[in-house]
Structures are given as structure tokens and as C-alpha cells.
Amino acid sequence: MLRTNLQFLSFIETFCRETTDSKILLKTFKPGHRFVRQGENITNIYMIKDGITKCFISEENGKDFIVAFLGKGEVIGELEALQKIECLCNVETISEVTVYAIPDYVFAELIAKNPAFTKFLLQELSTRIIQTSTRASFQQLYTLEYGLSKLLKLQDEAQIIISKEDMAAYLGISIRSFNRTLKSLLDKRKLSKDHKNTGILQPRK
């Protein structure tokens, strides 16, 4: 659920170290900062060096859908650069986040001249398709309870803390449904002592 790509990150870090005047900059954002806005144009591609972000689509009916949580080594803005289109998603930091900002012409050059880079990019894109399709299918065809329990497990394994609001947006449901389903899950487990108070869940803000 929290995507990462450590190999790609270390590739970029090596590239920066070994290239004089790479034009790639480091930037840091505070938690809760929206550094990419849906509908706007961007001239950088970002790679996350550290921290967690959420990437989400805001629909015209006012609802948000979280496409993915992105962590170390994940790339932002590459679709927009490849297709020369405006941003599809908003991207907002959850924790404090440091990114490499790669100007789009440098990105284009890397694709043209650096087969290793291109290979990483192909890997990254194909992984995304797989995850997006698999998840769409899963969320459409299984019950919410099943989806939520899977999400909780993933969150537990990844050792990250996502607000209820964000989890609901990830599942594409209202907070009310989220709470209801969560309660019925916890009731079934009868793990009041073990889980209810161990902080899998976090109040918003």
C-alpha cells in the first residue's frame, strides 16, 4: 500500500553524486503541504528521498480518491512529463518529506541517453499498472470488510500511520462506512486489549 522503490532511489542518488551540475535539487516540505496540484502544469519530476506522501484525485463532486501512498524512491510527475499533460493528481506530504526535483528536460535526457534509467522507469510504470489494476478489481469485487481488513494488515506491516479520513479515501468510502466496518471487524476479533489501544488508528490531525 505504501509504495517504495529503493533501487531507483539509489540509482538517482548515485547519478547526482557522480554528475557535476546535474540540475537536480533537493527540496524539503513540511507535513500537510500540497506540492503538486491537480490541473496545474509542472516542470519538475520529483523523486521522494524520504517521507510519506499521498497522491489523490479530487473529483468534481467534492470527493477525493487516494491513488497511492508514495514513499522512498517513488516518482511523481513522470506521467505528466511523458505525456506533456497537466497534473492528474494532487500530491500532499503526510510526514516531513525530502525530494529530488528533476527538471523535465533532464528527465527527457535521461530517458534518451541512459538505458539504465529507462529500465528503472519501465519497471516502475509496469508495477504501477499492476498495482492499480489489481486494486481496482479487488475493491470493486470484494466486500468492504474484506478490503478494510487487508488494508489494516498492510498498514500494520508497513509500520505507518494513516488517518481514518485517508484510509476511507483510499477505500473510496465515507468515514461513516469506515467506522461502521471497523467496529464490526474489531468486534469479531474480540481483541479489545491487544489492538484497540495499540495505535493502529490515529485521530485526524
Place this chain on the structure above:
Amino acid sequence: MLRTNLQFLSFIETFCRETTDSKILLKTFKPGHRFVRQGENITNIYMIKDGITKCFISEENGKDFIVAFLGKGEVIGELEALQKIECLCNVETISEVTVYAIPDYVFAELIAKNPAFTKFLLQELSTRIIQTSTRASFQQLYTLEYGLSKLLKLQDEAQIIISKEDMAAYLGISIRSFNRTLKSLLDKRKLSKDHKNTGILQPRK
């Protein structure tokens, strides 16, 4: 909704024509033939030369989710080749279909040695991510009625005929819900004469 990529197709056709011993074969399948099976390994990448296919995930609970309808110039099996994994989806022909079968080692070689090919591939993958994410968001956050009317319009524009069963699987709903929503849509339009009998809808088989 019906995806195509005519430029990519003509690139491959040119490549076949100009390359002696390209190792790429033409194959034809009858309607309703499942030529890629989820969970199996494939050693070819297919590009559709002509016809329409559906690409769908069968979940363990017996339900199917149609990931996409693929037409001319669309590629099948590239994710599996890039990641060296077994097939994610089933692919079944809807009409009679002709494909180019590209052995995986030829595919790998094209990526390694043919930047134009790689560029097409990057375009194709990024388009897929965009479409998959956008659609997942849309289907999660809007009402079925809205989604269905959009689907009918798309189908009408693409001039293709998809069975009700397939449309329901595309929308991730039961046929019962599909019929119900369709009826309420048609009632609202009061276009009984214009639409009900003009063959937007097709009985299964």
C-alpha cells in the same frame, strides 16, 4: 473505453516488414477464444492487429473484473515480460482477432536496442496508468447511473457492441444492478423509439 494505439501498430508493422527473420508471427483467433490465461506463464507479447479483446481478472470469489477492452495496436503480456511474472489477467477475443506474436526475447531486444520502440512502450504504459487510475477513482466516487451513462456514450462513440454481461463486469456490478440502472436511465430519457431498438444493447452470445 476501447483502447487503441495505431501509431504503435504501424511501428510494429513497419518493423516486421523491414526486418528479415523478425521472429514475429501472425496468429488469428476465433471470437470467444481465451488466448491468455491468468496465472499461466507466457513467452510471447501480443500486439493486436485487428479485432477486439477483453482483458479481465477473475477473482477467487468467482467474480470477474474487466480491466479494459483492447483493440488495434494494444499490447498484451508486456507487464508480464517486464516483470517476469505469470499472467495477471485473462484475455479473450470478442470479435475475430489477429495478433502479432512477439517472442519475449525479441521484446527484450527491442527495448535494449530500439529507442523508438521504448518510447512507444513508455507512452503506452503511462496512458494505461492514467486510464486505470482515472477510472478507478471515477467508479468509486460516482453513482452507478452516472458511470453507466458515460459507458453507454463511450460505447456508442466507439461503434462497438459489448454484451450486457461484459458491461456489468466492466462496471464491477451484478447484471441485476445493471438492468435496473439501465431501465431507469432509459425511462428518464423517454427515448423509447430512438434508442431502445437501435441496438446499443446486445443480448449475450
Place this chain on the structure above:
DNA sequence: CTCTATAAAGGACATTTGTCCGCCACATGA
């Protein structure tokens, strides 16, 4: 033309999910 077999459509009820709103816990300041 009628009978029958089969597929598609729709009715009825159960379950799931969304919306609206009130209640409660907690924090803050007096």
C-alpha cells in the same frame, strides 16, 4: 400455430452504504 426449452428481465427481500444529525469525550479557559 402451438408447445416447450432456454435465456433475459424484473419483483421482492436482505444487505450494504450514504446522509443527516445528535451525543459524548476531551481540551481549554474562566
Place this chain on the structure above:
DNA sequence: TCATGTGGCGGACAAATGTCCTTTATAGAG
């Protein structure tokens, strides 16, 4: 300590969707 404001949770009802099964439409045989 108590009053008060705020955010989060859950009750109640409405709307949407799934399941099951009956009804209707269609095609083919006699």
C-alpha cells in the same frame, strides 16, 4: 471545578446494490 466549544463517533433513516426466484420473451421443433 465547571462551562463551553470542537471533533469524532454512532443511531436512524434513505438510497443503492446483491441474491434469489418468478415472469416474460424468444427461438426452434413438431
